[in-house]
Amino acid sequence: MKSPARQSSHIRTTPSSSSATDQERRAAARRESDRALVEAEQHFRRKTENLARLIEITSFMNSTIVLEDLLSRIMNASKRVVNADASSLFLVDEVVGELIPMIIEGGAGGKLKEAPRLRMGHGIAGWVAQQGRSELIEDAYQDSRFSPEYDRRTGYHTKSMICVPIKSKERIIGVSQVINKLDGERFDHDDLELFEAFCAQAAVAIENARMHQALLEQQRLEQDLQFAQTIQQSFLPQLLPDIPGYSFATVYVSARQVSGDFYDFIEFSGRRLGVVFGDVSGKGVPAALYMAKLMSDFRFFALSEPEPARAVSRVNNLLVDRSRRGMFVTFVYLLIDLESRTMTVTNAGHLPPLICQGRDGLVIKLAGPSCSPLGIIPDIPVQSFTRLLEPGDAVVLYTDGVLEARNPMKQEFGYARLEQVLHSAPSAPEPLLGAVHDALHRFMGRSPQHDDITLLCVGVSP
Numbered sequence: 001m002k003s004p005a006r007q008s009s010h011i012r013t014t015p016s017s018s019s020a021t022d023q024e025r026r027a028a029a030r031r032e033s034d035r036a037l038v039e040a041e042q043h044f045r046r047k048t049e050n051l052a053r054l055i056e057i058t059s060f061m062n063s064t065i066v067l068e069d070l071l072s073r074i075m076n077a078s079k080r081v082v083n084a085d086a087s088s089l090f091l092v093d094e095v096v097g098e099l100i101p102m103i104i105e106g107g108a109g110g111k112l113k114e115a116p117r118l119r120m121g122h123g124i125a126g127w128v129a130q131q132g133r134s135e136l137i138e139d140a141y142q143d144s145r146f147s148p149e150y151d152r153r154t155g156y157h158t159k160s161m162i163c164v165p166i167k168s169k170e171r172i173i174g175v176s177q178v179i180n181k182l183d184g185e186r187f188d189h190d191d192l193e194l195f196e197a198f199c200a201q202a203a204v205a206i207e208n209a210r211m212h213q214a215l216l217e218q219q220r221l222e223q224d225l226q227f228a229q230t231i232q233q234s235f236l237p238q239l240l241p242d243i244p245g246y247s248f249a250t251v252y253v254s255a256r257q258v259s260g261d262f263y264d265f266i267e268f269s270g271r272r273l274g275v276v277f278g279d280v281s282g283k284g285v286p287a288a289l290y291m292a293k294l295m296s297d298f299r300f301f302a303l304s305e306p307e308p309a310r311a312v313s314r315v316n317n318l319l320v321d322r323s324r325r326g327m328f329v330t331f332v333y334l335l336i337d338l339e340s341r342t343m344t345v346t347n348a349g350h351l352p353p354l355i356c357q358g359r360d361g362l363v364i365k366l367a368g369p370s371c372s373p374l375g376i377i378p379d380i381p382v383q384s385f386t387r388l389l390e391p392g393d394a395v396v397l398y399t400d401g402v403l404e405a406r407n408p409m410k411q412e413f414g415y416a417r418l419e420q421v422l423h424s425a426p427s428a429p430e431p432l433l434g435a436v437h438d439a440l441h442r443f444m445g446r447s448p449q450h451d452d453i454t455l456l457c458v459g460v461s462p
Contacts, residue, residue, distance in 0.1 A: 067209040071102050074176070074202050081198045082162065082191045084178035090118065090125050091174040091206075099129055099175060123147050124163050125175045132172055134164045136192045140179075160186040164199045168207045176202065224285055232288040235295050241265050241273065243338060249429035251437050251455040260287030261399050261454035264295050266302050271338040274302055277397040277456055278331040278350060281373075290327050294319065298333075308335045308346045309382040312374070316348070316382070319375035328375040332397060334458070341389040341460060346382060349373035351398060354419075358392015358427050358462060363419045392462040394427045401451035405440050408447050413440060429457035 071089060078087040090099035099118040121130040124145045128135055140146045140158045151158055159180050166174035176199050181187060240248040250263060260280035267273055276298060280287040298315045305311040312333055319329070330350035336343045345353060347370040355364045368385035389395070398418070405413040418436065425435035433455050440453065 067206070067213050070205055070209045074205070078176055078178055078195070078198060078202075082178050082187065082195050083182050085180040085182050086156070087179065088125075088177045089174065090129070092129060092172055093117075099125055124161070125177060128163045128165050129172050129175045132165050132167070134192060134196055135162070136187060136189065137161050137163070138186045162187050162192055162195050164196050166199050166203045166206065168203050173203060173206060229288070232292055235264075235292045236262065237265055241267065243273065245461050246338065247429050247459040247461065249433045249457045251433050251453065253449070253453040255401070255449045255452050260291055261401070261452040262291045262295055263397070263454065263456050264299070266299055268303070273336045273338055275334040275336065275397070275456070275458060278329050279399045279452070279454075280329045281327050286327065290329070294329060302333075308333055308344050309384045312346050312348055313380070313382045316374040316380060317378050320378045323375055328373045330373045334395065336389075336458070343387050343389055343395070344384050345387060346384040347371070348382065351400060351403070354396040354398070354422065355387070355389075356394040356396060356422050356427050356432065358390060358394070358460070361423055361427070363422045389460045391460055392427055394429055394432055394457055394459040396422065396432070397456040399452060399454045401453040402436070402440065402455060404451055405444050405453065406447050406450070407443050408445055413443050417443070427459065429459040433457050
């Protein structure tokens with residue numbers, strides 16, 4: 001019996017529609033993944049390029065510590081960082097709460113350093129300064145905070161912009177803006193992130209430049225003070241008078257390197273001695289220079305004018321004529337006839353001289369006629385009065401820095417304490433003023449000296 005013929009087992013099949021769809025989905029997913037990888041690679045490449053550009057730009061920006069030059073570099077660099085057409089920089093004036101436009105660069109106006117100030121909270125820059133928060137604005141004209149005034153004046157058209165606060169330790173010190181990309185595109189969040197990083201570096205550079213500028217100004221001030229101190233010391237007597245029958249002592253402690261207090265001795269023919277003593281309003285260099293010129297002028301008038309009141313009146317009119325800063329001086333002039341021991345006192349608004357009497361130790365205040373301080377009113381009536389000095393007497397002149405010296409409890413030394421020290425101390429000038437100086441030192445303790453302290457004593461030998 002014959003077996004049936006063997007049939008081929010090979011069967012042809014065609015792919016189903018569902019399997020084709022799966023393949024297409026996988027292919028599309030691969031393409032999407034490849035595109036995502038390419039975009040990620042491009043994104044990180046841009047990030048790397050931006051970082052390299054930022055490092056290069058900030059390195060150039062930080063190569064100067066001259067503030068004006070640095071601000072100009074910041075403006076130029078800010079445009080390069082995000083490929084912007086224009087930029088502007090504002091610094092905060094903390095005293096009045098306004099933004100000072102330092103530089104507006106690019107756009108229609110080239111470089112502009114003259115622009116109105118902005119109040120905090122006004123305009124986009126003012127809002128960013130007040131809130132301390134960056135702003136990315138895609139269409140400036142759709143933002144209610146935007147002021148088109150600059151565009152109207154210059155013909156420029158602001159489209160997209162970034163505005164970032166410049167912070168130093170969370171303190172807003174300025175605001176920087178970039179306007180319109182050169183390629184016509186709008187700024188995006190990558191640009192914002194990059195510009196914020198740039199502004200953080202700019203803040204450090206600005207603070208460093210300000211510190212450098214402050215250091216230079218401090219050095220210049222110290223040089224000026226040293227110069228003024230040299231001038232002042234050259235006008236003060238280098239040696240006390242050496243006159244038989246009389247002795248002299250001074251204490252001079254300035255609150256700063258230079259002082260407005262002064263004293264001088266003028267020796268005349270005929271056994272007469274002039275003693276000049278006073279206090280210029282204010283302190284520091286202006287007071288020291290005013291004092292130096294005053295002493296020179298008064299010496300001239302005193303030598304040419306025998307009448308003390310007339311000499312004081314003439315110097316007053318001179319000070320009034322050339323007054324520029326509203327400065328004035330309290331002034332006392334003693335003219336002593338060394339033979340007769342007669343002292344003529346001319347006081348222009350200064351504290352009254354004191355006499356420590358040698359015979360009984362009493363302290364007498366010479367509260368005679370006194371006119372207003374010099375340098376305020378022209379042609380003031382000036383009067384003098386005389387006092388006879390007895391053997392053992394000591395005349396003490398002092399400035400308000402003595403009476404107003406304060407202790408840690410804010411109490412003032414005052415006249416009563418000064419009188420008590422003078423009454424208890426020996427009447428010879430040197431130990432007398434030494435006792436006052438020591439008492440002041442003990443009274444003040446660690447309290448800072450806020451005013452100049454000057455004392456002068458003329459003693460008549462017993």
